[in-house]
Amino acid sequence: MTVLCWLETDAGGAADASLRALTVAADLASSAGEELAAAWFGPAGAVGSAELAVAGVTRAWAIGSAGLTGYAPAAWARALAGLSGAGASPGSSASSGSSASSGSAASSGSAGSAGEEPASAIVAAATDHGNEVLAHLAAIADLPMAANCVSAVREGPGEVRLVRQRWAGSLLEDAVLEARLALLTVAADAVPAPAAVVPSAAGGASVPVQAYEPRLAEGDLLVQASESAERRSGVSLASARVVVGGGRGVGGPDGFAALEELAGLLGGVVGVSRVVTSEGWRPHRQQVGQTGTKITPDLYLACGISGAIQHMAGCQGAKTIVAINTDAGAPIVTKADYAIIGDLHQIIPALVEAIKARREI
Amino acid sequence: MVANPVVANTVQICVCVKRVPMVGGAISVTPDGLEVDVTMSGFTVSPHEECAVEEAVQVTERIGGSVTVLTLGPPEAAAQVRDMLALGAGHGLLLQTDGAEWGPVATAAAIADAVRDRGFDLLLFGNESADTGGYQVPVRVAHALGLPCVTGIKRLEIAVGDGAGGSGSGSVRAGREYRGAEELFELPLPAVVSVKEGINLPRYPSLPGRLRAKRATVETIEVSQDGEGLRKERLRVPPATAKGAQLLGSGVEAVPALVGLFDELGVLP
Numbered sequence: 001m002t003v004l005c006w007l008e009t010d011a012g013g014a015a016d017a018s019l020r021a022l023t024v025a026a027d028l029a030s031s032a033g034e035e036l037a038a039a040w041f042g043p044a045g046a047v048g049s050a051e052l053a054v055a056g057v058t059r060a061w062a063i064g065s066a067g068l069t070g071y072a073p074a075a076w077a078r079a080l081a082g083l084s085g086a087g088a089s090p091g092s093s094a095s096s097g098s099s100a101s102s103g104s105a106a107s108s109g110s111a112g113s114a115g116e117e118p119a120s121a122i123v124a125a126a127t128d129h130g131n132e133v134l135a136h137l138a139a140i141a142d143l144p145m146a147a148n149c150v151s152a153v154r155e156g157p158g159e160v161r162l163v164r165q166r167w168a169g170s171l172l173e174d175a176v177l178e179a180r181l182a183l184l185t186v187a188a189d190a191v192p193a194p195a196a197v198v199p200s201a202a203g204g205a206s207v208p209v210q211a212y213e214p215r216l217a218e219g220d221l222l223v224q225a226s227e228s229a230e231r232r233s234g235v236s237l238a239s240a241r242v243v244v245g246g247g248r249g250v251g252g253p254d255g256f257a258a259l260e261e262l263a264g265l266l267g268g269v270v271g272v273s274r275v276v277t278s279e280g281w282r283p284h285r286q287q288v289g290q291t292g293t294k295i296t297p298d299l300y301l302a303c304g305i306s307g308a309i310q311h312m313a314g315c316q317g318a319k320t321i322v323a324i325n326t327d328a329g330a331p332i333v334t335k336a337d338y339a340i341i342g343d344l345h346q347i348i349p350a351l352v353e354a355i356k357a358r359r360e361i
Numbered sequence: 362m363v364a365n366p367v368v369a370n371t372v373q374i375c376v377c378v379k380r381v382p383m384v385g386g387a388i389s390v391t392p393d394g395l396e397v398d399v400t401m402s403g404f405t406v407s408p409h410e411e412c413a414v415e416e417a418v419q420v421t422e423r424i425g426g427s428v429t430v431l432t433l434g435p436p437e438a439a440a441q442v443r444d445m446l447a448l449g450a451g452h453g454l455l456l457q458t459d460g461a462e463w464g465p466v467a468t469a470a471a472i473a474d475a476v477r478d479r480g481f482d483l484l485l486f487g488n489e490s491a492d493t494g495g496y497q498v499p500v501r502v503a504h505a506l507g508l509p510c511v512t513g514i515k516r517l518e519i520a521v522g523d524g525a526g527g528s529g530s531g532s533v534r535a536g537r538e539y540r541g542a543e544e545l546f547e548l549p550l551p552a553v554v555s556v557k558e559g560i561n562l563p564r565y566p567s568l569p570g571r572l573r574a575k576r577a578t579v580e581t582i583e584v585s586q587d588g589e590g591l592r593k594e595r596l597r598v599p600p601a602t603a604k605g606a607q608l609l610g611s612g613v614e615a616v617p618a619l620v621g622l623f624d625e626l627g628v629l630p
């Protein structure tokens with residue numbers, strides 16, 4: 001048996017949130033004395049071998065088939081179920097309807113088969129995709145699932161002891177997951193990112209990557225994502241290294257120009273509080289917090305934000321928080337690492353000038 | 362069980378909401394470590410779910426149909442159903458429990474049973490419940506009913522065919538942001554969709570809405586649960602996040618220190 005970690009990929013290899021999930025998967029595997037395997041959707045070269053070796057992965061699977069071109073949550077769940085031997089082959093799900101197979105049968109086989117990578121746990125990042133796919137997997141294989149885990153160790157056969165987030169991380173839950181196959185997603189903001197991998201660090205170790213061609217049920221591809229053409233350029237809020245935050249203290253929609261300029265200089269993006277989105281000053285996709293995006297930057301510069309518990313739930317994964325606030329008594333001042341007491345409308349432009357001046361030297 | 366009347370070109374929507382403590386400035390746990398301390402707080406539903414109700418009301422205002430609000434919870438959860446009726450939903454349905462916490466597997470099974478024969482075209486949910494954050498009830502309900510499903514949606518367009526109104530023709534186009542890009546899905550009706558805050562700005566309840574909600578009957582069905590694979594042992598507040606910030610100074614005089622810090626952090630261009 002192995003612990004199987006499903007990695008989401010981006011242009012640079014495994015996504016940051018997935019690398020964090022991989023560290024929790026590695027701890028779970030070592031607590032169980034099991035091997036760590038990784039899987040992703042896409043070509044074999046999508047994730048670097050060195051990255052995997054350093055994380056302790058010993059086997060890897062690149063999942064793909066002719067019919068599986070983009071993101072399709074039920075199909076991806078079916079593929080992971082087949083690979084891990086979760087016992088949810090085509091035809092066994094209520095939602096699959098017919099059991100017509102659209103991928104050719106490379107492996108797996110009929111219901112209840114072992115799977116090519118028999119697993120005791122599947123671990124994924126608690127992203128929109130990660131939670132969605134594992135929920136489908138849980139439903140088709142009739143298994144429990146624990147979302148937003150912070151840590152997990154095997155306690156015995158069929159039992160995983162875990163800590164997970166409730167209330168978006170404002171509370172922690174100690175829990176036991178009883179299941180033949182444990183399904184876990186990992187809260188990226190509660191787990192530190194592993195150090196960046198220099199290829200030589202792996203000591204030349206390489207991880208064999210095998211191709212896995214899943215068998216799908218017809219209904220599995222009914223829901224598929226098409227990505228709209230206007231892909232917003234640049235960094236996403238969830239994975240930005242620098243986030244410049246603006247709250248009610250920014251004063252109105254016009255005040256954000258200075259924050260955008262600063263974010264641009266630092267190669268980052270602007271994030272905002274809920275007051276800002278509900279006032280319509282900025283779009284909701286920029287909201288940081290419990291009902292917005294969770295961020296994990298190296299630097300979060302929170303300007304004119306009071307630091308409400310629901311806001312902090314979204315930025316507790318920041319390595320360093322710096323607050324700029326006129327009120328020394330604002331909650332953010334005790335929750336941040338550094339603070340400047342003052343008016344952001346004076347400080348931000350001065351900061352922009354100072355950074356520009358420095359660059360020109 | 363009463364099925365919804367089939368009216369062409371309209372849409373019958375059920376929205377599932379969950380009663381949760383209203384958390385203000387801080388959150389604390391009861392001495393036994395098993396529950397959130399609610400002695401000082403009222404109850405509410407998640408903003409995602411409030412947005413789901415608003416979306417349903419807007420859709421039916423536009424194309425006609427009905428909105429039913431469903432909750433599974435203690436008898437007191439009828440208050441949250443009424444809050445949602447005040448926003449414009451027409452019918453309330455309470456799956457009444459004895460007040461113990463229900464897990465996502467049992468919750469989904471009970472919801473699926475309750476809605477199965479009611480002829481809904483669309484089941485709307487929040488993306489995750491505010492308290493337990495299971496991220497799974499909508500997907501489990503979809504599988505139990507054999508319906509297509511998508512989660513985390515922030516843009517929804519509904520097109521009903523001539524035969525809709527519980528007969529299941531028509532489709533939804535649903536969009537969400539993922540890693541800075543827009544993902545689009547198209548699902549045939551009937552379907553399950555979970556939404557996030559940001560899809561709309563929920564209205565405030567009107568006075569007539571509130572009066573109507575107060576008088577409305579909330580249909581009640583008693584439900585009971587089996588065990589769950591995920592067992593809660595204890596809740597705790599995470600180790601102090603209060604770092605007690607180091608002051609870098611006041612006003613623009615602090616800017617050089619701030620630039621120095623940015624340099625140390627390696628975030629300067």
Ligand SMILES: Cc1cc2nc3c(=O)[nH]c(=O)nc-3n(C[C@H](O)[C@H](O)[C@H](O)COP(=O)(O)OP(=O)(O)OC[C@H]3O[C@@H](n4cnc5c(N)ncnc54)[C@H](O)[C@@H]3O)c2cc1C
Nearest residue numbers: 247248249273274289290291292304305306310311326344
């Ligand atoms: C269920 C629920 C979910 C929520 N989800 C979220 C969420 O996801 N994200 C979120 O952010 N909030 C969320 N909230 C709202 C949250 O509780 C707060 O209301 C919100 O975060 C406050 O936003 P703010 O800090 O911008 O505004 P305020 O609390 O009004 O704070 C403004 C701050 O700006 C400072 N200030 C004013 N002028 C200046 C100036 N010129 N220079 C510098 N500082 C200045 C003030 O001293 C003050 O500290 C949620 C609430 C609930 C109930």
Ligand SMILES: Nc1ncnc2c1ncn2[C@@H]1O[C@H](COP(=O)(O)O)[C@@H](O)[C@H]1O
Nearest residue numbers: 377378433486487489490495496497498
């Ligand atoms: N007890 C409940 N009653 C009604 N709906 C619920 C309940 N629990 C969860 N839901 C719905 O399912 C969504 C996701 O919940 P969860 O899977 O618990 O995160 C919520 O936003 C609600 O729409």
